[in-house]
Amino acid sequence: MKIAVLVSVGRHPVSGTARHSRNDAAALDIALSLAKQHAATLDVLHAGDPSNPALSEYLALGARSVEVLDLSSMPEPHADVAAPLAARLKGYDLVLTGTRAEGAFDSGMLPYRVANALEIPLVGAAVDLTIRDGCAEIRQFMPKGLRRRVEVDLPALIAVHPLANAAPRYAYARLREGTIRAVPAQAAIQADHLAWTIRPATARPVRLAAAEKRSGHSRMLSATTTESRGGNVVIEGSSVEKAQVILAYLREHQLVDY
Secondary structure: OEEEEEOOEEEOOOOOOEEEOHHHHHHHHHHHHHHHHHOOEEEEEEEEOOOOHHHHHHHHOOOOEEEEEEHHHOOOOOOOOHHHHHHHOOOOOEEEEEOOOOOOOOOOOHHHHHHHHHOOOEEEEEEEEEEEOOEEEEEEEOHHHOEEEEEEEOOEEEEEOOOOOOOOOOOHHHHHHOEEEEEEOOOOOOOOOOOOOOOOOOOOOOOOOOOOOOOHHHHHHHHHOOOOOOOOOOOOOOHHHHHHHHHHHHHHOOOOOO
C-alpha cells in the first residue's frame, strides 16, 4: 500500500513568518498512524521552492524525508501545480492533504483539481479515517457539531479538516535526521492554464456585529428555533434620516466611537 501526503508552506497569523501548515500537519499525523498500522509506504510531497526553511518542520513532525517538486525548472515557475502533482501521484492508493493552505485567500481547490486529474474520488473535511478491505471509512466534519461517516473505495484523495483527531508532535532530533530532496517537475503546463500571481495578502474587512448579551441557554435555543431578534425596518424618509437610524444603532451597541 502506498500513501502520499501533500504539504504546503503556512504562515504565522501574526508575524506572517513562513512555517508548516497546521492542516497539512494533521494530515501527516494521520498518515503516519495509517502507515504504521498497515505497513504502508509513506511519501511526503511538496511543490514549490526546495530551499524554503519551513519544509524542515515537517521532518520534525515525523516525515522521514520531504520530496519537493522544484517548479523553477518549469517554463512558468508560478503556474498551477495541479498538473505536476497529479503526474507524480499516479499509482498511490491514498493521498492525504489539508483542506486548504494558509495564504488568507487560497481557494482550497487544489485537492479537487488533483483528484480530477487522477480520476479518483475525493472526500473533504475528514476528522478521522480507517482503512479496511480496500476502502476507507471517513468521519466527516459538518456544521453545528454534526458528523457523518462516508465510505469510499481506494484509491482516493482525502482532505483533512483543521479540527481532525490528530496531535502532531515536534521533535528536533527528527529534523536533524530527515532529508529534503528536490526533484525537477516533469509535467508540462497546458496552454489554457493561467499563471498564478503571488502577492502579500491584505487584511480582510471586519464585520460590525453587536455584542451578544444573551445567556448561553438562550443562544442554544435560538440555534434550533426561529425567533424574532427585534430591530427596525426603515422604509419611509430621506436618505439622511435612514443614515441617522443606522448611526444611532451603531452608537447604541458601541460599534463606533463618534
